[in-house]
Amino acid sequence: MGNHSHHHDYNFSEQFTFTGKARVLSLVALAVGVVAIAIGLLSSDHIIVERTYANLLLMGYYFTCVCMAGGFFLAIQYVTQSGWSSGMIRIPQAMASVLPIAALILLLITVVGLFSHNLYHHWYGEGLTDPNSPNYDALVAGKSAFLNAPGFLIRQVVFMGAYSICSWLLARYSYNEDLDGGLYSYKRSFKLSALFLVIFGFTTPIWAFDTIMSLEAHWFSTMFGWYNFAAMWVSGLCVITLIIILLKKAGYMAWINENHLHDLGKLIFGFSIFWTYVWFAQFMLIWYANIPEETVYFYKRWEPEYKPWFWINVVINFVAPVLILVNRDFVRNSRILAFVCILLLLGHWLDYYIMIMPGTVEVHRGFGWIEVGTALGFVGLFSFLVFNKLSKHALAPAKHPFLEESLHHQI
Template identity: 70%
Template sequence: MGTHSHTHNFSEQFEFSGKAKTYSLVAILVGIVAIAYGFLTEDGSNHHAERTFANLLLMGYYFTCVCAAGTFFLAVQYVAQAGWSAGLIRIPQAFSKVLPIASIILIIIAAAGLGTHNLYHHWNGEGLTEVGHKNYDPLIAGKAGYLNAPFFLTRLVIFLAIYSFFGYLLPKLSNNEDLEGGLNSYKRSIKNSAIFLVIFGFTTPIWAFDTIMSLEAHWFSTMFGWYNFAAMWVTGLSAIAITVILLKKNGYLTWINDNHIHDLGKFMFAFSIFWTYVWFAQFLLIYYANMPEETVYFYKRFEPEYLPWFWLNLIMNFVSPLLILMTRDAKRKMNVMLFVAILIICGHWLDYYMMIMPGTVEAHRGFGIIEIGIFFGFVGLFTFLTLNALSKVALAPKNHPFLEESVHHHI
């Protein structure tokens, strides 16, 4: 442990102040104003409160997904005993520390969404499961044992509580490693990461089925969970890349070099293609099977209001990352990587928008202050909480057994 290079200050800490703090607080304020605008205003054509709830669900889910992706990143690195990522591990750890807060916010939004302006009206509406009622729906009645409000919220709370527990535990073990040295905390991290990955792998699709797919309860896809996982993972990687690059540009993380950025770029490139593979496979299977109960999902998204977004979704999340990051040099240029990472973050916001809006605001569609403002509000909240968590510890895990390998990483 004592062989680490002395050319880098492994005790350096991020100071959360100045423009970063100001901009994040301003963005949070913008989000609060947009939410207030949505709930307090109405006009003749748009029911703003309904749209506001849908956008809160979108961003609450997105926020939680990015934080969960940070915990997943940590777990993968520990189980693989990866060396390259040791020098930047504090960034996903900061995401992971925010996961409990993001989880609470999502649970509150989902619980509220079951009541006021019922987002889950396709299965939580009046009389849908009561034989003889004018709203009776035999298909929904057949799913009532699973799709009912108490069981729905119980699953959501249990899943997010488990994710949050590991999100708290893995950074804590890393901090213990800094204080105590040795390999005990690292070995415990590997063991707990393996447990987390098994749980996460089995429950993530169910989490996506419940929170997003059940918004249109007549429709189902067994690939939907992995489609959501692919979006979660590539946006998490992009958020890590943005944070690393901006810290580098501000003089931090001196031990991170072009090779680390290149590796992040390879992941972003690869999983943008993986997301597209799952997206297209789901689309193709539904298209050629030509079953009305499944084709209706894409029929809605081919309506005039959504069709431009449908194609833009593919351009932002597949075509652009594929073409821009195809070469080795592109993945080693920080400005190019920063642009693509921001593009992917925005692209998968659009991806989630296309998953959520057609099933929740069917009669009162719109796009404007509410959507943009709430997006910036949650970006500000994520930035504030993440950078605040990052400022509490040294930016390098000084006793990580592979820190020296990471410092000399070269590809």
């Protein structure tokens, strides 16, 4: 596992320069988002304010999930001692490094959303748990041991804090490895990754229950956590793949070839099927059992305004990747792979939209400037922070013990 000498023509000290069009575009998108969000929040129309809060939650959650997937990717590579991915590790590291910022933004959105009664009003409202109140809700009162404001906020802080610290440290250890060499940082990364995966595995379903499922507090599904995990993981893999393709197009990372992209494509293919399996199992069991308190969730999503999106969601996130990525030549074609990644990122935005909107926005159907503006703003923010982080270090982990294996990766 020692460091090999690299007899290649690759420039392992190359650094990404974040200037020009990429920087300008990310800042313009961010500015558009800030303006759209500000107009939405300051509107005198209650429905527009409600929609803006719902979109902030959607994009804040999506942003955090994608950064979290970067940390999860790193932890898996370390625990499985994978060599194939070591040449591309800087990309998920940049995403993982941005997670503390994403988590803070999401925490702010959930706190404001909780106390302004715009988001979590199904379980956090006056008199909901008081038997003497006209607003008393027996179902919510029954869940109040878990669904209460202090518990909710403590879990948000503890879970996202733990994910952020572990993800940030994994990136930090790798940057230190380039300075110090040897196996000290790698061994620390291995131990931390094992701990992180245990914390992550046990707590992400609960985090998804809190942040998204409690928007409709009467309903629950034990599969919801894994359904959210699958969406997070596929989205994160798509972002990693897309950034690699963009960097290669710009002339960087010559040591990454179609074999690496093929492996990423296979992961996207496999986990898109896993996402569909969980989505279908959750839907099928509830539809088949036909228990009123369970079907209420899907009943809302079968209203004429949502129903087309409900089915388009499955077509984009399952049918498209399966039909395209089943072909070996397509997976090894960076243009087709980039197309699938963009399609899936839009598809999982739609997935989160269908999870969040019916429970938070009473009188709104369809898409408009709030949805587009908020999404653009967060894409701009994510791009700016991640590419800025990427530009701070060499694009290759030159002293990674398995780098040689990545250079010779062939399938």
